[in-house]
Amino acid sequence: MAHPGSLIRPADGSRPAIDPALRPQSPLRELFAPLDQLLACGGDARIDLDPATRRNAYGCSPAPAPEIPGFSSCTASTISLRGYEAASRARDALMSSAMLHGLVECFDDRVEAMRGELKALLGLDHTATEIVFTSSGTDAQLVALAIACALLGDDLVSVIAASDQTGTGTAFTARGLHFGARSANGVVATRGAPIAGLGPVRSIGLRLRDTDGRIRSPSAMDAETLDIVESAVAQGARVMLEAMDCSKLGHTGPSDRCLAEIATRWPGRVQIVIDACQARLGNRRIAALLDRGFMVLLTGSKYFAGPAFSGAVLLPVQLAQAVGTLPRLAPGLADYLGRSDWPQRWQALRAQFPAEPNFGQWLRWEAALEEIRAYAAVPAKVRRDVVRQLGDDFARLIAASPSARLLPPQFPAGRGDEFARPTIFAFTLHSDGHPLSLAECRALHRALAEGTVDHAPCLLGQPVGWGGRHDDAVAALRLCISARHIIDIHADAGARDLIVADAAAAMATLEALLRQPSVSTDNAAKEHHVH
Structure with missing residues (x-):
């Protein structure tokens, strides 16, 4: 199937090389593939299934497996029957509408509608906040970095809190580098090579544990964060500070008080990004972080237990307005995102991204939205x-x-x-x-x-x-x-x-x-x- 994730495009941006045996007669035909297969496409190599076990790198299946207890939501979960059925209904609905009105147009409209549904479920202002969909939380970090570079300038330093308790790909995304051998759009890449127009970026990691393995105190983390940001700004750099809302072991840092001080002292020179990919925070906190002008990275595949992989970047009103006026972002982002991932009102920006639907990412988000709906219904x-x-x-x-x-x-x-x-x-x-x-x-x-x-x-x-x-x-x-x-x-x-x-x-x-x-x-x- 020539969907994102199987379509192989050289990293130099030249015309993709597609295996003739995988070339469908029409894009709509891709939707007739088995649902399990669709749910496991449109991502990087982590989503690939082991031929023997039919599970991905995290041990999760693209089909429901209720007989296997799951306590792995800090990593990834196998799709639930509820999510699987939601994905199946969504696929059927798209097939019906696409045959009447065209696949690309109907797909784009459905993803835009999902954007509104997610805002409503998170209790966000539909007109103020914007959402960019990504295939994973790791991809969301790349989007955040690209936006920070575009708005703050090229002389950017990324500062990553809890760098020892975040995803392994962060060591690469924080520097604007490819984090795997294949992107979500099927582009062959070299891990650690710069993404066109984005890397390399200077990055500083702040660890939660000291050299002896002891957890550092919150005050020590705050002090080091302030010192590093102040030093970078004093040297003329701009800073993207990625704070941790919930790490792999449940830690947060730096503190809200520290983040507020940084935002107050260096407006326009520091962009704060909240790594909330674990999604272990409530709607009120998400709204409060956005109100402070922070970007928020979220996934539907951790706490909400939707299928891996599904990511999103939440943009507050100030940033949404600024990004919407940009003519383009780093060209290498087109290796990772498609046109429908961006809000429809950002027409100029969307034009640089491929129009081909990413069916896997879409269906995983359909399943995740169903989980979030069910959760929102619980008092x-x-x-x-x-x-x-x-x-x-x-x-x-x-x-x-x-x-x-x-x-x-x-x-x-x-x-x-x-x-x-x-x-x-x-x-x-x-x-x-x-x-x-x-x-x-x-x-x-x-x-x-x-x-x-x-x-x-x-x-x-x-x-x-x-x-x-x-x-x-x-x-x-x-x-x-x-x-x-x-x-x-x-x-x-x-x-x-x-x-x-x-x-x-x-x-x-x-x-x-x-x-x-x-x-x-x-x-x-x-x-x-x-x-």
Whole structure:
């Protein structure tokens, strides 16, 4: 199929080379492909399915698998039956309208309508805020950088908070570099090579852990952030500061007070971007961040448990107006985004992007929107109660596990919604009194996801490492609460017992796997070879 993700376009911008065997008779014919196949296209290599398991790099399937418990929303989730059916209905509706009015036009109109639906679900002003869709949170970071460069100028420094607890692609996107061997639009790239018109950008990473592996205090993070931004501005540079709303382990930083001071001291010289890709924040907070003039990066595929990958950049009114007047952005962005990803009213800017529909990204967002709708229908008190109850359950299960040690859960300050309590529960595993390394935890994570003769498969959040030269001396696995858990419990109070039982079974399986040296040793060796 010649959809984005299978269409191979040389990075020099010349005419794409398409395998004749994959060239369809008409673009509409692509929509007749199996839904599973469509949901797994239009992304970078991370979305590709393993031929043997039919799962992507995160162990997730493009088809519902309700028999596999999922506690992996901090990484990625398998699509739910609810989301899958929504994607199927959306595909059928587009087919019907496209045969009457044209595929590209109908697709563009549907994505624009989705933009309005997402604004409504997030409680945002339909006319003030704008949304740019992307195929992942990593791609959203590229959009944020491109916008910051266009508005602030080429002498830009990107400052990335919690650089040791964000996505691995951030080390590349923060510098305007290709983060993989293939873009969402199917462009062959060299990882680490500059994106046309964007990279390389000077970038500074601010770590949450010090050189000894200890979590730094919020005041230390604030002080370093202010010092680095002030120094960069004093040297004549402009700054894009990417703050962390919720890291892989649930941390935030710098503080809201620090961000407010930076915005007040250096208006027009510093653009603040909030990495909220975990989506573990309420609508009021999103609105407040936008009101301060910050860009917000979001996904439908983390907390909301939509299928990976689906990203978005939320732009406040001031930035939306400024971006809408730009004639173009970095030309290399056309490798990653299509015309429909941009609001229809930005006609001049849209013209630089390919008109071909990205069916995979669209369908994944259709599924994610269905999850967000279902979540929005749950009363706020129920959400808070379920997060508290499940959180207590998960913490208790981890504490009861002989080999597990719960990391201190994070309680974000000043939040009165369900996210005032933690939804990510990270824990280390210990053998002979020593914490397991990143390679060992990856091996256990893979064994748990694949299942064994004696143990059913289960998805946990991928391990996060720290310590040592390569942040791999120690690692933590993650047991996560997602919107899907809350939706299910609201629909059936008995679902909580089933969810807790599944989590208990996962912890018991990890204990059993730890007692099988061949599993951890052999798989750790494989992980070391791969990574």
